[in-house]
Amino acid sequence: MLKKALVVGVGLVAALTLSACGGSSDPASTDGADSGSSDALFEVATDFTLEGSPTFDAIDKRGKVIIGVKEDQPGLGFLDAATGERTGFDIEIARWVAASIGYDEADIEFKAIPSANRESAIVNGDIDYYVGTYSITDKRKEQIDFAGPYFVTGQGLLVAKDNTDIKSEDDLAGKTVCSATGSTPIQNIKENFPDTKTEEFETYSQCVEALLDGSVDAVTTDQAILLGYASQQPDELKVVGEPFTVENYGVGIQKGDDVFRTHVNELFTDGGDTWQAIYDATLGQSGSKVTQPEVDAY
Incomplete structure (x- = not known):
């Protein structure tokens, strides 16, 4: 029992x-x-x-x-x-x-x-x-x-602290967004944001590294995850906008x-x-x- x-x-x-x-x-x-x-x-x-x-x-x-x-x-x-x-x-x-x-x-x-x-x-x-x-x-x-x-939770966006171009998912046209291969967020970007370029790595931490070195414009995954990364480097990174999906x-x-x-x-x-x-x-x-x-x- x-x-x-x-x-x-x-x-x-x-x-x-x-x-x-x-x-x-x-x-x-x-x-x-x-x-x-x-x-x-x-x-x-x-x-x-x-x-x-x-x-x-x-x-x-x-x-x-x-x-x-x-x-x-x-x-x-x-x-x-x-x-x-x-x-x-x-x-x-x-x-x-x-x-x-x-x-x-x-x-x-x-x-x-x-x-x-x-x-x-x-x-x-x-x-x-x-x-x-x-x-x-x-x-x-x-x-x-x-x-x-x-x-x-819900899908969100992580960008560089000094980025003023991306305030929400409405600003992703022509930008390069990174997420983990096989993840729900990257599939959502591919299917619903056709004007957005994508980059994929095995882990989200690799995407964050790419964001920090300027090779991508944003990282997307669940907002709970992104808040964790932003809290580690608050002078370099920030979460923008509101969650635009629901993830269970x-x-x-x-x-x-x-x-x-x-x-x-x-x-x-x-x-x-x-x-x-x-x-x-x-x-x-x-x-x-x-x-x-x-x-x-x-």
Whole structure:
């Protein structure tokens, strides 16, 4: 029987927030390599079983959870190359899910998966589930399933601090916009902004580097991600305009594993206090206020 994950202390949550920043990222995966303070946010379930879930069976047989993540997105999914510490909202959501099925930090292997390879990583069994600004779309649901959404944001624009030409998506004609290969935002630009040039890299951090060196005019992805980059270099970068899409972040899981999907959806639905504590300790440090979305229990 599920032992609910619980918030266990405001003081400990505050301690976690002190580590929600870092430097550049390293694409190598780690196996429980960081010293995160997730125990401050939730407990690890004991004597847990989940009958009828191929995902859980694979985890149980292996004795560890393999989670696909991003590691170059400050505030969401970030790896500090110097310390090996992973921080961010998505990372804590991933840990929460693992804890809910009985696995603590020592039994988690994080794998950095580029946006374009997320579905194949799930389909091929390279990871057990994926948590990393993964927008729920009908096209993706042809190959995989999603639990959630656990967060809602929208596509935005990041530009150089001194850029006065781009104030919103209405100013993109003739400009070069960068995003991650295979991401929803780059597809939106290609399909709906025909007069805009595009540049693609595996990671958003590469796009930010291109923006800083002047080879692209803007970076586009979910505004939550862009705010993280802007907060790292406020004298060089800024977010402009308002979100011009709606993006629902979900946990990507194996197609047809209704048991695991239902478990995660119930975790989100019943764990509102834990969700809020995770948000407050990560993205909430920007001062933004959000409401936890209802899951789509399809």
